[in-house]
Amino acid sequence: xxxxxxxxxxxxxxxxxxxxxxxxxxxxxxxxxxxxxxxxxxxxxxxxxxxxxxxxxxxxxxxxxxxxxxxxxxxxxxxxxxxxxxxxxxxxxxxxxxxxxxxxxxxxxxxxxxxxxxxxxxxxxxxxxxxxxxxxxxxxxxxxxxxxxxxxxxxxxxxxxxxxxxxxxxxxxxxxxxxxxxxxxxxxxxxxxxxxxxxxxxxxxxxxxxxxxxxxxxxxxxxxxxxxxxxxxxxxxxxxxxxxxxxxxxxxxxxxxxxxxxxxxxxxxxxxxxxx
Amino acid sequence: xxxxxxxxxxxxxxxxxxxxxxxxxxxxxxxxxxxxxxxxxxxxxxxxxxxxxxxxxxxxxxxxxxxxxxxxxxxxxxxxxxxxxxxxxxxxxxxxxxxxxxxxxxxxxxxxxxxxxxxxxxxxxxxxxxxxxxxxxxxxxxxxxxxxxxxxxxxxxxxxxxxxxxxxxxxxxxxxxxxxxxxxxxxxxxxxxxxxxxxxxxxxxxxxxxxxxxxxxxxxxxxxxxxxxxxxxxxxxxxxxxxxxxxxxxxxxxxxxxxxxxxxxxxxxxxxxxxxxxxxxxxxxxxxxxxxxxxxxxxxxxxxxxxxxxxxxxxxxxxxxxxxxxxxxxxxxxxxxxxxxxxxxxxxxxxxxxxxxxxxxxxxxxxxxxxxxxxxxxxxxxxxxxxxxxxxxxxxxxxxxxxxxxxxxxxxxxxxxxxxxxxxxxxxxxxxxxxxxxxxxxxxxxxxxxxxxxxxxxxxxxxxxxxxxxxxxxxxxxxxxxxxxxxxxxxxxxxxxxxxxxxxxxxxxxxxxxxxxxxxxxxxxxxxxxxxxxxxxxxxxxxxxxxxxxxxxxxxxxxxxxxxxxxxxxxxxxxxxxxxxxxxxxxxxxxxxxxxxxxx
Numbered sequence: 001x002x003x004x005x006x007x008x009x010x011x012x013x014x015x016x017x018x019x020x021x022x023x024x025x026x027x028x029x030x031x032x033x034x035x036x037x038x039x040x041x042x043x044x045x046x047x048x049x050x051x052x053x054x055x056x057x058x059x060x061x062x063x064x065x066x067x068x069x070x071x072x073x074x075x076x077x078x079x080x081x082x083x084x085x086x087x088x089x090x091x092x093x094x095x096x097x098x099x100x101x102x103x104x105x106x107x108x109x110x111x112x113x114x115x116x117x118x119x120x121x122x123x124x125x126x127x128x129x130x131x132x133x134x135x136x137x138x139x140x141x142x143x144x145x146x147x148x149x150x151x152x153x154x155x156x157x158x159x160x161x162x163x164x165x166x167x168x169x170x171x172x173x174x175x176x177x178x179x180x181x182x183x184x185x186x187x188x189x190x191x192x193x194x195x196x197x198x199x200x201x202x203x204x205x206x207x208x209x210x211x212x213x214x215x216x217x218x219x220x221x222x223x224x225x226x227x228x229x230x231x232x233x234x235x236x237x238x239x240x241x242x243x244x245x246x247x248x249x250x251x252x253x254x255x256x257x258x259x260x261x262x263x264x265x266x267x268x269x270x271x272x273x274x275x276x
Numbered sequence: 277x278x279x280x281x282x283x284x285x286x287x288x289x290x291x292x293x294x295x296x297x298x299x300x301x302x303x304x305x306x307x308x309x310x311x312x313x314x315x316x317x318x319x320x321x322x323x324x325x326x327x328x329x330x331x332x333x334x335x336x337x338x339x340x341x342x343x344x345x346x347x348x349x350x351x352x353x354x355x356x357x358x359x360x361x362x363x364x365x366x367x368x369x370x371x372x373x374x375x376x377x378x379x380x381x382x383x384x385x386x387x388x389x390x391x392x393x394x395x396x397x398x399x400x401x402x403x404x405x406x407x408x409x410x411x412x413x414x415x416x417x418x419x420x421x422x423x424x425x426x427x428x429x430x431x432x433x434x435x436x437x438x439x440x441x442x443x444x445x446x447x448x449x450x451x452x453x454x455x456x457x458x459x460x461x462x463x464x465x466x467x468x469x470x471x472x473x474x475x476x477x478x479x480x481x482x483x484x485x486x487x488x489x490x491x492x493x494x495x496x497x498x499x500x501x502x503x504x505x506x507x508x509x510x511x512x513x514x515x516x517x518x519x520x521x522x523x524x525x526x527x528x529x530x531x532x533x534x535x536x537x538x539x540x541x542x543x544x545x546x547x548x549x550x551x552x553x554x555x556x557x558x559x560x561x562x563x564x565x566x567x568x569x570x571x572x573x574x575x576x577x578x579x580x581x582x583x584x585x586x587x588x589x590x591x592x593x594x595x596x597x598x599x600x601x602x603x604x605x606x607x608x609x610x611x612x613x614x615x616x617x618x619x620x621x622x623x624x625x626x627x628x629x630x631x632x633x634x635x636x637x638x639x640x641x642x643x644x645x646x647x648x649x650x651x652x653x654x655x656x657x658x659x660x661x662x663x664x665x666x667x668x669x670x671x672x673x674x675x676x677x678x679x680x681x682x683x684x685x686x687x688x689x690x691x692x693x694x695x696x697x698x699x700x701x702x703x704x705x706x707x708x709x710x711x712x713x714x715x716x717x718x719x720x721x722x723x724x725x726x727x728x729x730x731x732x733x734x735x736x737x738x739x740x741x742x743x744x745x746x747x748x749x750x751x752x753x754x755x756x757x758x759x760x761x762x763x764x765x766x767x768x769x770x771x772x773x774x775x776x777x778x779x780x781x782x783x784x785x786x787x788x789x790x791x792x793x794x795x796x797x798x799x800x801x802x803x804x805x806x807x808x809x810x811x812x813x814x815x816x817x818x819x820x821x822x823x824x825x826x827x828x829x830x831x832x833x834x835x836x837x838x839x840x841x842x843x844x845x846x847x848x849x850x851x852x853x854x855x856x857x858x859x860x861x862x863x864x865x866x867x868x869x870x871x872x873x874x875x876x
Contacts, residue, residue: 014372015597016412070596142376174372177414189675191636192667193688193741194659211677218723219674223367230368233331233360234381234428235352241386245379245393 010074012176015137020253021064022138026147028254032261033135039265040127045120049272053127056264066137071130078129082122089118136173145170146246156239163239171227175220182219186212278305278328278358278436278468283337285323297323298491300337305468307342307435310458312479312499313472315488316513317727317756321472324488325438328470330354342435356385359429360438363445365421374400374416374424375409381432399431402464403457417622419450426457430465437461438470443478444754447621447783448825451478474756476503477517477828480538487514500536513758518828518850519543525854531861540835547861548839581609582745582777583633583665584645590628590637602628604801610745615771615778617792617809619785621823624798626781627670630747633779634665663688666743670750672734673727681707681725681733682718688741706739710766728759732766746770747779752788764788784825785809790848797822813846829853 016022021029036056043049061068092107093114100112136144145166152162195208285298298320305311313321326332328339330351339346339354346354362368371377378399382392400406403423413421422442429437439458443451455478458469471479479485479499486496489512495502502509503516506524515521523537532550537543590603603625610616610633618626631637632644632651641652646661669675678684682703689699704714710732722730731751738746751767752760764787771778771791780788789795795812797805799822805812812819816826816834826834829847833856837843840860847853 010596013598014412017597067597073596140376141372171370174370178366185669186675186677188631188636189669189672190677192634192662192669193677193737194662194691214679215674215677226362226364226367227370229326229331230360230362231370233329233355234370234432235355235384236370236380237352237384242383243386243389243392245376245383245389245396247389 010070010137011133012136012173014140015066015070017065017138019063019065019138021060021257023253024138024257025248025250025254026139026143027151027248027250028257029135029139030144030147030151032257033131035261035265036131037128039268040124040131042269044269044272044276045116046272046276048275049268050120050123052264052268052271056261056268057127057130059260059264060134064134064138066134071133074133075126075129078126082125086118086122089121090114093117141170141173142246146244146248150248161238163242175223178223179216179220182216183212186215277307277340277342278303279340280304280324280328281338281340283324283327283334283339285327285332285334285336289335296491298327298334301488301491301493302337303328303486303493303496305436305470307468308462308466309468309484310462310482311468311470311484311486312482313470313486313488314474314476314479314514315494316474316758319488320491321488322440323491325360325440325470325472328436329358329360329438331360356432357434358436358438359432359434360440361422361425361429361442363441365418365425368425369413369421369428372413374405374411374413374427377413377424378427378431381428385432395431395433399427402430402461403427418446419453419622422446422450422454423457430461430467434467436468436470438472440472441474442471443473443475447823449621449823451475455479455481476515477519480517487512499538503538504536513756515757519832521850522832522853522857525850526857529858540832543832544836544839547836579611580648581645582612582647583610585609585629585632586643586645588629588632588639588643590632590639592628602801606798606801606803608796608803608806610777610779612744613775613777614794615780615792617780617782617789617795618798619782619789619795619824620798620804621783623800624823625801626798627749629798630667630749630779630781633745633747634667635661636667663692663741664743665745665747666738666741667747668731668734668738668749668751670753673730676722676730676734676737679721679723680718681712681720681722684722684733685736685740687737702740702742703736706736709739709769710736711762712736726759728755728762731755731759731763735766735770744775745777745779747781749781750783751780752786760787767791785813785819785827785830786825790827797824799823810846810848813848814844816845833857 036053040053043053061071090110091114093109093111097111097113101109103110139147148169149162149166152160152166155162190208190211195211280301280303283298283301283303284296287295287297301320301324303324313324315321323332327334330339330346333348341354341357344350344353344357369377370380375396378396379392382395387395397409400409403426405420405423405427408416408420413424416424426437426439439454442454446454455471458471459481461467462469471482473479480503482499484496485499485502487494487502487509494512495505495508503520506516506520509516517538519540520537523533523543527533527535531547533546534542537546585606585608588603588606590601592598592600592602606625606629608629618629620626628637632639635646635651635656635658638656638658639652641650644651646664649656649661651658651661676684677687685703685707686699689702694702703718707714707717712729712732717729717733722733725733735746735748735751748767752763755763767778767780767788768791770776778791780792782789785795789809792809794807795809796803797812797819804822805815805818813826813830816830819826825831826845827848829850829852830845833843833845833847833853836857837845840857843860844856847856
C-alpha cells in the first residue's frame with residue numbers, strides 16, 4: 001500500500017515520447033479530439049459504430065507509443081466510480097421489455113436493455129476520458145494553450161477574454177501534478193501518525209479525506225498567491241499587448257491526420273446508423 | 277540608480293489591525309552593484325523587495341528607477357527593469373517546458389517573435405541551460421528550476437535583479453553556485469543584484485550589506501564594516517561568519533591578523549605571511565591527516581538492531597515511462613537509543629529510505645525488519661511499527677492536520693482512544709518538552725504560529741505517539757538562524773533522552789549531524805560511506821565528491837591546509853578548530869626554534 005498516487009493519476013501528464021502524433025500542430029490534435037468526442041456522443045448503440053471508434057483507439061495507441069499499461073492505470077479510478085453508476089443504470093432502467101427481463105423487484109430490474117444501455121454508457125465515458133487524457137499525453141500544455149487561443153481568437157470580438165481563460169485552464173492543469181504530490185504528502189503525514197487511509201467504512205474514509213482538505217486548500221491558496229505575484233512581476237497583464245514566441249505551422253502530416261480522424265468519426269456515426 | 281526614499285509600508289493599512297512592516301527605509305543601489313539584504317523573518321526584507329519591484333505600493337515614500345518614478349502609470353516599466361525571483365521555483369514557473377517559461381516575460385512585453393527568440397536563447401545560455409532548452413520543467417532538479425526562474429527574469433533584460441531568499445531551501449553547494457552566478461551576471465550583463473538571505477557567509481563577496489531589523493535599516497556598509505560590528509549583529513540574533521569569529525579569537529590570542537577576516541582564503545594568506553616572517557611552516561613535513569583508507573566499522577551495540585534494512589531496492593513510478601530508480605541495494609541498521617545521521621546530496625535516496633523505516637512504504641518480504649519482525653510479511657503489524665516510529669517530514673508545518681495546537685498534538689492519543697485525562701497528560705508533557713507552554717498554546721490556531729513554532733508542534737505531534745524512534749527529515753531547513761538555533765537545542769535534548777533512537781536526515785554535516793553517534797552517507801541510491809562522523813570527516817575529499825558539505829570548521833581547516841599542512845579536518849566546532857589551530861601554530865613555532873641550530 002505504498003503511497004504513490006502520482007503513479008496512478010495520469011490525467012494532465014505530458015509524456016515526452018516524440019512520436020509522429022506529438023509532432024502534429026496542436027490545432028490538429030484539438031480538432032481531431034473534438035471530432036472523436038463528437039462522434040462518441042452521436043454514435044448510436046451499434047457494434048459497427050463502436051468498432052470504428054475502437055479502431056481509432058488502436059491507431060492512436062500504435063502511433064503515439066504511449067504504453068497501454070500507463071493508460072489503463074490512469075483509468076482505474078474512473079472504472080471504480082463508473083461501476084457504481086453502471087449498477088444503478090442497470091437496476092433502474094425504465095420500462096424494460098418484459099421479454100428480456102431476468103429479474104424484477106418493484107422498480108428495480110435486470111434486463112437485456114438495461115445491461116446494454118449500461119455497457120454503452122460505460123464505453124462512452126471511457127472513450128471520452130481516453131480522448132482527453134491522450135490529448136494531454138501527446139501535447140505540451142503550452143502548445144495546447146496556443147492552439148486553443150488561436151482557434152478561439154474570433155471570440156475576442158465578442159469581448160470574451162480568450163487569453164485569460166486559456167491561461168486559467170493551463171495553470172489549473174499545470175497544478176494537477178503538484179496538487180497530487182501535495183495530497184501524497186498529506187496522506188503520508190496522516191499515515192505516519194497511524195491513519196490507514198485505505199481502510200474503514202464510507203463515513204470513516206470521508207472523515208479522513210476531510211482531514212487533509214483544510215491543509216490542502218491552505219497550501220494551494222498560498223501557492224496561487226505566490227504564482228500571481230510572480231506572474232505580475234513578469235509583467236503579465238492578460239492578453240493585452242502580448243505576443244507569442246512560437247509559430248503554429250500546419251503541415252502535410254496535419255492534413256493527413258485530420259482526414260483520418262474525420263473519416264473515422266464520420267465513419268463511426270454513419271455506420272452506427274446504417275447497422276444498428 | 278535604484279533609489280528608494282523614506283519608504284514605509286503597512287499591511288492592512290488604514291484598518292484597525294494594520295501591521296507596520298517598514299518604517300522610513302531609504303536605500304540606493306547603483307547599476308551593477310551587488311547588495312545583500314540580511315535580517316530575520318519579519319525584519320521587513322521581503323516587503324522591501326516587493327516594494328522595489330513595484331509589486332506592492334508603498335504607503336509612504338517614493339521609488340525612482342533610473343529616472344523613472346514608480347507611479348501607477350509606470351508600474352510595468354519598473355517591473356521590467358527590476359526583476360524578482362522568489363524562494364520556491366515550483367510556485368513561480370508558469371509553463372511546462374524550459375523555453376516556454378523563459379519566453380513568458382518577453383511575450384508579456386509584446387516583443388516581436390524574432391526578438392523573443394534571441395532573448396530567450398541568450399538568457400538560457402547565460403545560465404548554462406542550453407542543453408535543457410526543450411526539457412520538461414517537472415523533470416528538472418530544484419537547482420535547475422531555480423536557474424530557469426532566473427533566466428525567465430533575465431530575458432526581460434532588467435537592470436536590477438532581486439533574489440528573495442533563494443538559498444533558504446537549497447543545498448549549500450547550490451547556494452554557492454547561485455552566489456557565483458550573481459557575480460557572473462554582474463560581470464557579463466552589468467546587472468545589479470539584490471540578494472536577500474539569512475546566511476552571512478554567502479555575502480562576504482558582496483559590495484554592500486544592508487542589515488534590517490524590525491522594519492528598519494539597522495546598518496549598512498561593506499561586509500568588512502558590517503562584520504566588524506559583531507556585537508550589534510548578535511544583539512539582533514545574527515552572527516558574522518564562523519571564520520570571522522575565528523579570526524577574532526586568534527587575534528585575542530596574539531596572532532597577528534587583520535581586524536576582520538572574511539574568508540578562509542584571507543585567513544590562510546594572513547597566516548602564510550606571518551609564517552614567512554617567522555620562518556614558520558616552511559619546509560615542515562607534518563603527517564597528512566591520518567589518511568587511513570578504510571574506515572573502521574563503528575562497533576554496533578551488542579544487540580539486535582531496532583530497524584534493520586537488508587539489500588533494499590526501490591523504483592518510483594515503476595512500470596511507467598517516468599520510472600526512476602531511488603534505492604539500489606541499501607543495507608543499514610538503527611539500534612536502540614542511538615542517534616543516526618543519514619546524509620547525502622539531492623536524489624541520494626535519503627527521504628525514500630526513511631519511508632521504509634516506518635512502513636509508509638511496504639517492502640517485499642525479507643528486506644526491512646522492525647524489532648525483529650519482517651515488515652514485508654503479509655501479516656505484519658504495520659500499525660505497531662508506525663506508532664513506534666515517529667516521523668517528522670520536510671517542512672512539517674504544511675502537514676499539520678488540525679486547526680489548533682492541542683487538537684493536532686493529541687491526534688494520535690485520541691486515535692488510540694486513550695482516556696481524556698491520560699491524553700491530556702501526554703499533550704502537556706510533549707508540548708513542554710518542545711518548549712511550548714501547554715496553557716498558552718493549547719487553543720492557539722496553527723496558522724497563526726511562526727514557522728519555528730509550527731515545527732515544534734509537528735515534533736510534539738510525533739512525540740505524542742510515544743515512539744521508540746523519531747525520524748526528522750531536514751528539520752531546520754528553511755528557518756532563519758534564530759529558529760535554527762532554537763530547534764537545534766530542542767533536538768539535542770531529544771537525542772539525549774534514554775531509549776529514544778533519533779534519525780537525522782540532512783544534506784550537510786551541520787550542527788545537527790554532529791549530534792549523531794554514527795552517520796550514513798548516501799549517494800545515488802546507495803550507502804557510500806558509514807561510520808562515526810569524526811572518522812568520516814578525515815576523508816574530506818571523498819565527502820565533497822559525494823555532494824556533501826563538511827562542517828564549517830572542517831571546511832576552514834581544509835582550506836588552511838595549504839599553509840598549515842597536516843591540520844586535522846575532523847573538527848566539529850569552533851572551539852575545536854581554534855584549539856587545533858593554536859596547537860598547530862605552537863608546534864610550528866617550536867619546530868622552527870628546533871630547526872634553527874641545524875640551519876646555521
